[in-house]
Every structure is written in structure tokens, then in C-alpha cells.
Amino acid sequence: MMNEHKLSRREREKLRQRREMLAAALDLFSQKGYHNVSLCEIAEKAEFAIGTLYKFFQNKEDLYRALVLEQCDRFEDAISHAIEQPDDEVEKLRNYVRAKTERFRSNLPFIRLYLAESRGASFNIKAGLNEEVRQRHYNFLEKIAAIFESGIKNNRFKNIADPYYLAVALDSAMDASLLLWLDAPERHPYPEDPDTILDIFFKGLIHP
Amino acid sequence: MMNEHKLSRREREKLRQRREMLAAALDLFSQKGYHNVSLCEIAEKAEFAIGTLYKFFQNKEDLYRALVLEQCDRFEDAISHAIEQPDDEVEKLRNYVRAKTERFRSNLPFIRLYLAESRGASFNIKAGLNEEVRQRHYNFLEKIAAIFESGIKNNRFKNIADPYYLAVALDSAMDASLLLWLDAPERHPYPEDPDTILDIFFKGLIHP
DNA sequence: CCTTGAAAATGTGACGCCACATTTATATAG
DNA sequence: CTATATAAATGTGGCGTCACATTTTCAAGG
Secondary structure, three states, X not given: OOOHHHOOHHHHHHXXXXXXXXXXXXXXXXXXXXXXXXXXXXXXXHOOOHHHHHHHOOOHHHHHHHHHHHHHHHHHHHHHXXXXXXXXXXXXXXXXXXXXXXXXXXXXXXXXXXXXXXXXXXXXXXXXXXXXXXXHHHHHHHHHHHHHHHHXXXXXXXXOOOHHHHHHHHHHHHHHHHHHHHHOOOOOOOOOOOOHHHHHHHHOOEOO | OOOHHHOOHHHHHHHHHHHHHHHHHHHHHHHHOHHHOOHHHHHHHHOOOHHHHHHHOOOHHHHHHHHHHHHHHHHHHHHHHHOOOOOOHHHHHHHHHHHHHHHHHHOHHHHHHHHHHHOOOOOOOOOOHHHHHHHHHHXXXXXXXXXXXXXXXXXXXXXXXXXXXXXXXXXXXXXXXHHHHHHOOOOOOOOOOOOHHHHHHHHXXXXX
């Protein structure tokens, strides 16, 4: 992101408009899915004419692409930042869990799109947006895997599985339980302890 | 499913045709997604005319619905069956992991659709197919949760988390790691030990 | 300074076009 | 002659375009 304050009034105005279009699009896409939203609808919701959308984005696919990738950046940056701070592996993981929970909480609409794209089976767009998002997600998982790896080297963690698989398991377990809670808060109340899932991984189920 | 052998030749023939149509549709849908497949394509692949499809299904949505729900049944039946046999909780869970792995292995095309529908964000179809599939999945998770619960009662498992959350975590961790392997077998080879994921849950990471 | 008006920049939405779901008229088989 | 399969015909809806409308800019004249 460029520094917004160095732009002309006109350019700032354009950015603002662009953001409004993307916000409207995010709402609609995350609610109804790529193929069940028309540009007409987006234009109407954003209070612009259809033609204006085309001044900002080449076509529907381009708009969607921009939306998803920008949000991905924000999401991954937020979480990456959270795991950089402490040295301690356990604390890093706790920070990761909390940061992820917070992003789910505060940005649910996008989360639905993100999961749709990063899971294997969305097919929203031909030109491999899926691929790109998934690739980024894999790269991100490497960061979590690195924490596990370091913990195993330090002998803070037992060496019971490939660090990457540990990362995959933890990350997807978080996704699933957060989604459950967000989908039906009444039926699946938020775990009292935000680290419940993490504790499963730490403590293990079987008596030693 | 009705017993096929009590039907007339004509009726058996119809069932066979129906199955062929659904098989073709499954291939296409799982590869390209609901909205990127036309009935023309399905008809061509199944070697029928378009009109014939309409003799069997009211419309495209109806066809897709039938496809997904029938496959869901098969999938859930197979796994439910696997966890009914042993009494031992650990063995039940091992059977669950193996059955699920086997279904992923042998029926990958459907798995992609299943995950797309059971995750929150697919939106292939307006009329809440998502909802129905997700609801079934939740119900299925109850069965896994019951195993954990029983294990905790027996004191075979430590009481570290709500059984339902344990089930959610294990199930999604399985999905994610199986998918990883299926998407890129060269980069993520199949874990030597099929129970790797399960062991993470059993043993725990931190030294006691 | 303020006014004004024309040109440049920007916004608009009706419409062309096409892909595809569905229907219907026709051909074929039994 | 009936039942069934077929594929051409029909209708719908959404993407993307473009000729026009509106707003902004800016300079010259009062």
C-alpha cells in the first residue's frame, strides 16, 4: 500500500471509491458466492453505475481477484506479525491462535471467501486464483511449521510428527472450530479458553 | 436404495442410465465446478441427448442435488460402518481414520464436491444444499464425539476438551492433510504411518 | 478577486451479444 | 400406435460496451 497522504485529492477520492466498490463486492460475494452475484448488483449496492466499475476493474474476474488478494495480504500480514514477536515457541503458537481468532471475529465475510478459495474445490474463477491463494497458504504454513521445528530441536516439543503436518493439523483444526462457532454461536459457544484447541495438541489425550 | 432385483428389466435399465448420467456429472462437476459445466457437456459425456437428462431430473439443480446427496450417503455410511465394529475407543478412532483415508483415496472426485459443499463458502446452489450437507456433517461429527466422550468416561482419555471440539479438530485435521497429499503427492507424500495425525492427538507435544 | 464557459475528465445505464437452461417438435424403436 | 430419445428452437439473464450526461478543472475577462 502506498502512502495515501502523498496523493492528490482526486487520487484519494478514487481510492475511496475503489474501496467502496470492493466493500460492496465483498459483502455480496461472501454471502452468495461469485457466480450468484451480478455486476449490476454490486454497482447498485456500491451506488455506482455499472460502467463506472469498468473504469476501475477490467472485468468481473479482475475485480474478484483484486478483492481476494488484497484481503489475503491483510490477513496473512496480521498473523505473520503476531508470531514474530516472542522467542518462545509456545508463546508464538498462542499468539498465532489468538491472532487468527481475532481475524475470524473481525472479518468473517472475507474468511468465507478465503476458505472457499484456499480449499481445493471452489472453481470460482478459471485462471487459477485458487492456485495462487493456496500457494500463499502453503507458504504461510511453512512459518507455523518452522515454529514446531524449532520447538522440536530445542526439545521443548516431542518429535512425534513432521512439523509441516503439525502445522496443517493445527491450522485446519482452528479453521473448523472457529467456523463452527461463527456459523452457529448458539449451538457452539465460543470456547471459554481460547487456547483449547492448542491444548489438545500440547497435552495429548492418552495418559502417559 | 430399493432392492434392484425386484424391478423390471426396463426399470433396471433406467437405473443404469441414471447412474451413468450421475457418474458423468460427478466427473465434470468435481473437475470444473457447478457453474462451469453445462448440461450439454454432461449429456455429451454420458452419451445421451440433453432432452433425456430432463426425463430423469427436473433441472440442473435437481441433478446436482441428487448427485451430492447420494454420494454423501455412501460416504457417511462407509465411515459410520467402520466405527461400529470394535468396542475399544482407540480402535474405533483408528478405524475411522483408515476408513476416511480409504474413501478419500478411492473417491477423490466426490471428496472435492463434498468439501466444497460442507465448508461454509461454496454457494453452488441457491436452495440451501450447503445447509443440508453441513447439517449431515454435524450429525456425523456427533458420532465421533461420542467415541471421545465414552473414552473420557472410561478414563482411557484425559478430559482436556469438549468431545465435540475434539471430533471437529480431528476430522478437519484429517481433511486437510489428506487433501494436501491428494493435491500434491510429490510434495506431500503420504505419511508412512496412516495414524500419524491420530498420534498427534493421542501423544501430545509437550513432555509430561 | 469573482464569474463564466468551454474543454477535459469522469460517471452513466440502455443495449448488443452470447452462453446456456429449458421446451418442443420430430425421429426412432418396440 | 405408443413410448421414448433426440437435437433444434426458444427464452432468459448476465457480461461488457459505448454514446451520451454530468462534473471538475482552469483560464480569461470583467
